[in-house]
Amino acid sequence: MPDTLLDVRNLIAYYMTPTAPVRAVDNVSFNVTEKEILGIAGESGCGKSTLAYSILRLLKPPGYIRGGEVLFKGSDLLKIEEEELRRIRWKHISYIPQSSMNALNPVMRIEEQIGDAIINHEKISKGELRKRIEDLLVSVGLSPSVAHMYPHELSGGMRQRVVIAMAMALDPELIIADEPTTALDVVVQRGILQLLRDIRSKLKASVIMITHDMAAQAQIVDRLAIMYAGKIVEIGDANDLFNDPLHPYSRALISAIPSISEKKKLKGVPGFPPDLRSPPPGCRFYPRCPHRIPGKCNVDEPRLIEVKNDRLVACHLYR
Amino acid sequence: MVSYRKYLVERTLTFIISMFFSITIVFLVPRLAPGDPIKTALEQVIVGGGSEIEKTVEEYKRMLGLDKDLATQYIFYIKELFRGNLGYSIMYFPTPVIDIIMRAIPWSIGLLTTTTILSWIIGTFIGAIAGWRGEGSRFFNILAFIALGLYVIPYYIFAVILAYLFGYIIRIFPLSGGYTPGLMPSLNLEFILDVIWHSTLPALSIILSSLGWWFLSMRSMIINVKGEDFILMAEAKGLRKNRILWKYAFRNAILPQVTGLALSLRNVVGGALLTEVIFAYPGVGYLIFTAITNMDYPLIQGAVLFLIFTTCFLNFAIDILYPLVDPRIRYGEE
Numbered sequence: 001m002p003d004t005l006l007d008v009r010n011l012i013a014y015y016m017t018p019t020a021p022v023r024a025v026d027n028v029s030f031n032v033t034e035k036e037i038l039g040i041a042g043e044s045g046c047g048k049s050t051l052a053y054s055i056l057r058l059l060k061p062p063g064y065i066r067g068g069e070v071l072f073k074g075s076d077l078l079k080i081e082e083e084e085l086r087r088i089r090w091k092h093i094s095y096i097p098q099s100s101m102n103a104l105n106p107v108m109r110i111e112e113q114i115g116d117a118i119i120n121h122e123k124i125s126k127g128e129l130r131k132r133i134e135d136l137l138v139s140v141g142l143s144p145s146v147a148h149m150y151p152h153e154l155s156g157g158m159r160q161r162v163v164i165a166m167a168m169a170l171d172p173e174l175i176i177a178d179e180p181t182t183a184l185d186v187v188v189q190r191g192i193l194q195l196l197r198d199i200r201s202k203l204k205a206s207v208i209m210i211t212h213d214m215a216a217q218a219q220i221v222d223r224l225a226i227m228y229a230g231k232i233v234e235i236g237d238a239n240d241l242f243n244d245p246l247h248p249y250s251r252a253l254i255s256a257i258p259s260i261s262e263k264k265k266l267k268g269v270p271g272f273p274p275d276l277r278s279p280p281p282g283c284r285f286y287p288r289c290p291h292r293i294p295g296k297c298n299v300d301e302p303r304l305i306e307v308k309n310d311r312l313v314a315c316h317l318y319r
Numbered sequence: 320m321v322s323y324r325k326y327l328v329e330r331t332l333t334f335i336i337s338m339f340f341s342i343t344i345v346f347l348v349p350r351l352a353p354g355d356p357i358k359t360a361l362e363q364v365i366v367g368g369g370s371e372i373e374k375t376v377e378e379y380k381r382m383l384g385l386d387k388d389l390a391t392q393y394i395f396y397i398k399e400l401f402r403g404n405l406g407y408s409i410m411y412f413p414t415p416v417i418d419i420i421m422r423a424i425p426w427s428i429g430l431l432t433t434t435t436i437l438s439w440i441i442g443t444f445i446g447a448i449a450g451w452r453g454e455g456s457r458f459f460n461i462l463a464f465i466a467l468g469l470y471v472i473p474y475y476i477f478a479v480i481l482a483y484l485f486g487y488i489i490r491i492f493p494l495s496g497g498y499t500p501g502l503m504p505s506l507n508l509e510f511i512l513d514v515i516w517h518s519t520l521p522a523l524s525i526i527l528s529s530l531g532w533w534f535l536s537m538r539s540m541i542i543n544v545k546g547e548d549f550i551l552m553a554e555a556k557g558l559r560k561n562r563i564l565w566k567y568a569f570r571n572a573i574l575p576q577v578t579g580l581a582l583s584l585r586n587v588v589g590g591a592l593l594t595e596v597i598f599a600y601p602g603v604g605y606l607i608f609t610a611i612t613n614m615d616y617p618l619i620q621g622a623v624l625f626l627i628f629t630t631c632f633l634n635f636a637i638d639i640l641y642p643l644v645d646p647r648i649r650y651g652e653e
Contacts, residue, residue: 090557102549108567116566120562
């Protein structure tokens with residue numbers, strides 16, 4: 001049994017609005033063990049990024065964390081002192097943001113930006129620092145000369161690689177990648193996914209990989225969590241889950257992955273996600289669910305329970 | 320760097336061409352304007368016969384070279400310009416115009432450079448901190464309100480208010496002039512202190528009115544930049560708040576401020592006309608004002624030419640220096 005690295009318990013993160021709070025992350029629990037890649041998938045607006053920000057305690061107003069615990073190696077990141085958190089950031093948990101386009105400071109050279117992260121946490125000589133930055137750039141498939149460039153001199157794919165290099169700079173235990181391939185075209189996307197897979201074998205880190213791109217998830221993750229309307233509806237071994245999704249939403253989502261080998265009509269998920277200011281009572285998927293049980297599903301909220309080996313599902317169909 | 324050289328050549332050519340056009344226009348406009356300044360001037364002095372005046376006018380025209388054709392005059396004019404000769408003032412005849420301008424310039428430049436830079440520094444830094452602290456701080460919210468007030472009040476209103484308050488009600492600062500009459504202008508401590516004492520009120524009026532703008536623009540720039548992903552990223556990197564403010568937010572937010580500073584620095588030679596007039600401050604603004612009221616054509620023309628030259632030159636200097644501040648400026652290459 002591998003050790004648990006990150007344990008998220010009953011995390012609740014809302015956004016303040018004039019009418020009612022948006023319940024973007026509502027009572028979410030999951031854990032990440034050492035050296036595993038956990039995928040988190042779901043439609044846009046289901047709370048994936050909010051979850052990422054909340055774990056890093058980077059959620060900005062009007063967002064706020066209402067409750068729960070984020071236990072990283074036993075200590076609750078939501079409760080520790082600002083200074084202690086600052087020391088944990090990047091050294092232990094790094095982050096690959098949604099758009100690497102804007103994640104780099106336009107007026108600083110790449111070496112300064114990567115170096116900034118390193119010297120903030122470690123004592124290191126100038127020569128070693130330079131060597132380290134060059135090695136990092138090479139490890140993500142870039143030329144060492146990129147170090148002297150400014151972000152605007154790089155392409156989108158190159159910037160994404162820089163950000164990945166930056167995320168690996170301090171050998172963190174956990175990397176949170178928030179849609180690392182979203183802003184890129186398909187060809188570059190594949191390169192980045194390949195890179196992520198490569199570093200996974202080299203690196204000792206665990207990765208939380210957030211994306212709405214199921215195809216990208218399929219290629220890389222060990223375990224997969226499916227999120228819907230602020231809640232995790234299913235979580236389990238990725239292969240197993242892809243082959244045999246149990247929750248009606250997971251099934252719909254996975255059958256929506258286009259396939260080249262099979263000729264089939266693409267199915268979407270009919271309907272729209274609920275307004276998270278006033279989510280439906282009971283199961284949040286109830287209004288769109290093809291297997292709903294009136295009188296039960298719209299009254300009683302299903303809890304995440306283990307239905308088979310290492311597979312948790314929140315659905316009344318499995319009891 | 321090759322592209323920068325090309326850019327440099329382009330900018331230099333633009334500068335030379337625009338100077339050439341300005342010089343030509345300054346030459347042509349008075350000659351195209353109806354009326355004869357010499358005649359007007361003489362009519363005020365000589366009482367009586369028409370033919371006498373005509374004769375004297377002809378005499379003066381020959382003396383000033385105005386009897387030649389336009390092309391000859393133009394070549395002569397350009398030649399004299401290159402020698403730094405802007406003609407002679409009527410008001411202070413026979414003092415050369417260039418001497419009069421040169422005497423006024425240090426006053427304007429001294430006053431305006433100091434005030435512009437001072438208010439820029441104060442406004443930019445307080446604005447940056449105010450923006451960084453955000454809307455949560457009541458102190459900085461009140462400050463923003465005051466800054467808005469300062470910004471909308473014209474500088475000459477401050478000049479009048481300050482002159483009234485500190486020159487008339489509480490007489491701690493002099494009401495007019497650049498230094499105490501009778502004092503010999505020289506570089507000793509007594510004279511310098513006297514100049515500072517005389518400049519305080521004019522300087523304060525300019526600082527107060529421009530401070531608000533620097534504060535407000537920097538504050539909103541920082542607020543804008545604060546929402547950028549690279550700030551979040553810097554925070555995720557675990558950097559200290561101060562480092563994020565100065566190395567990430569400030570360095571990006573300052574770019575438009577630098578442009579703003581450069582643009583306002585080119586006004587320093589022109590002087591703050593109304594402040595100079597209100598305080599009878601011996602700068603370029605006051606000089607132009609008196610030249611116009613006294614119809615001193617050569618002086619007006621010379622001063623205008625001088626202003627055009629410095630404006631063009633400072634623009635040129637900004638164009639050349641700006642790419643060095645912001646690496647994203649690509650020297651106009653495709």
